[in-house]
Amino acid sequence: MALGRLLLGVMVTFAVALAAVTVWGTIERANAGPGASGGSTSESQADAPAAPAVQVTTTPAAGATGVGPAQPATVHVANGKLTDIALVGPDGAAVAGHPTPDGWTSTAPLAFSATYTWKGAAADATGAAQPLTGTFTTVTPQNKIAANLNIADNATVGVAAPIIVQFNGPVTDKAAAQRALSVQTSVPTPGSWAWLPDTEQGSRAHWRPEGYWKPGTQVDVAANLQGVDAGGGTWGTANVTSHFTIGRSQIVKADVKSFQMVVVRDGKPVMTVPASYGLGADPNRNTTNGVHVVMGKQQTKLMSNPAYGYNNVPEHWAVRISNNGEFIHANPLSEGAQGNENVTHGCVNLSTQDAENYFNTAIFGDPVEVTGSPVAMPQTDIYDWSYTWPEWQKLSALPV
Template sequence: MSRTRVHTHPSAPPARPARFAAATAGAVALAVALTGCSGTGPEDPGADGKGQSRASITVNLTGRQAKAGEPVRVTLESGRLRQVTVTGSGGEKLDGKVSADGRSWTSSRVAAPGTAYAVEARDVEDGTARAEFATAAAEKVNKLALAPGKNSTVGIAQPLSIVFDHPVENKAAVERQLRVTTSDNTRGAWGWMRDWSGKDRVDWRPREYWKPGTKVTLDARLNGVDSGGDGGWFVRDYRTGFTVGRQQVVKVDLDTHRLKLYRDGVPVKDVPVSAGTPGGEKASWRGTAVLMAKEGTINMRSETVGLGDAYDKMVDYSMRLTWSGMYAHAAPWNAAYFGSANRSSGCVGMSDADASAVYAEVRVGDPFEITGGDAKGTVAVNNGYGAWNLGWTEWQAKSALS
């Protein structure tokens, strides 16, 4: 490994030794040697024949096409490091820690693809060394979609949900970089699944429903993480947050044909409904579904949910509960069955007036707890937000770190 030496002029006034140099060729990076007047004679050990001591640092990443996804490691040949700063071309800094013996520093985060980095190291004698390297650009980039929306207020059952554009093989490496903080130290866990769209997805849910007023923040510190396989690299961090609104639960009983809205445990709405026709694919799902969206007036077509040409209607006050097409909504054409029989194509139908009243009260993230025998099964974990249909131990087992 070659080194470049920079010497102070013999007539320069005495200075404290700066015990640094940086490597410039080979498997380690960089280099500038920093030396100072040591006060030693040419014959002293460690001197270079001109009364100056020398030491050096090496950096594990080098050149303009360094490998991304590796921590940055700075090593001091002699003496002790005080501080190392590594700054990316976008101004971001890599945090890190000096080792107990003071001889090395390692970043806590990895170098990101397609980024130029400047390294500045300082030893305990206040000597400094600077260096640069750049990482190779990513051949493929992975991106993601976050729910709920940033700064939104949601119901007590809303999970954090991340859907990835490309497959994630290195699930554990990704999950380690997903940091959830809450205002009340809520306990929760991540669970991986295949989204209804076929993409990789990971959700974070609490052990129990959120407490109203909880503030939640997600820091997805993914810049520089390799998805693995053919998934590509993440080239940025993501941050989002939301607030949990009032305590509301909607209970739908398929056997009594009633929908009841509870707030703080007190019923505030009780309306007759007609749900899905039992005995086949038109039956409703049971279990806990989470209100995904209030979609208002939409065109519902049976062909989109595998029911042929059974219906094609404009439907008011539509509240989506699953990806497979189960909604709560106005269904005036089924008025003869409200409160007495389930005769819909899978949705929970109400009168216009009742649907309008429920629509006005519910919030995205509110749980719909659906019970009764007239069902075709339980809402799957990936069919909307079905995580609440798993016990806590079952859910924890879906973490890549379990």
């Protein structure tokens, strides 16, 4: 009897456990949702939404023609990522570029009249790849234009030096050209571009600070004109840059009524010398009023003024302050008048020793402030400081 009761207990226990397993399996199937068939992996994957297809957009678009070479070529990828990328030119070389958050962009200007081909692939979340294809062609310009900078690389210049971008032809779209020009300074320096009247050489853009430069300022200027549409079928052909330094502050105070010339360096007078300025009685011989800028210097300069009867007269220690025939130079013939009266043909005459001393200190960009003259400085070459700051800003091709 005891053995029978033991066997009966085991059977009851097994039946209860089997019922529990059956109930739990039912709950699992119920939780699997409609259409569940016991949690099949293959059927669950079939019911999941498909991954969105990768989308690739290129700029310029495939087949585009007349593309500006300065325009960056870009790839944008949605619902995936690039796995390989190259923009190949007609010479088979890849164009320089770098990744972006959603694709890639070129970093080098393209060539004119060239066909470029996209190569590579983009993949979606499942790894399915889409090839990157298509070509575009850059513009063939009717005319080309180049520019140069007036300040050489690593030069040291005076506190009134303007930056001049001289084009070798006319610029029709000055706003587009100005967008390609930049000035970076080591210290904050408010300044603006201005377009002065075209010369026989072509258009010209000048940049000057609101006031004189701060001594020691490091300046980087760039004219990134390669591939820029300058208007009228004309395109820029090259980039030019320069890095230079603003030197010490040296300002010449030239009051024609004082019969003296004073050199002020870093705020302190370092030279006060007798001088003779242009003859006041003749407007054609006046030293002109305004802020001149030292443009260059020659130890010996042949000077001519046929209207007044002299040609190729050698003058020494000549510092040019305008292209209107005005210099600061030595003139032994006028030494008797220096410090007493103005007798020159518009130049600032000094003794030979004083002229040499000043000559040795002068650098391009030094301001020469002429005051007291009844004749205004003509608008020849560097007359940038003749404008008030608001007047100068109005000469910009872009909003200031």
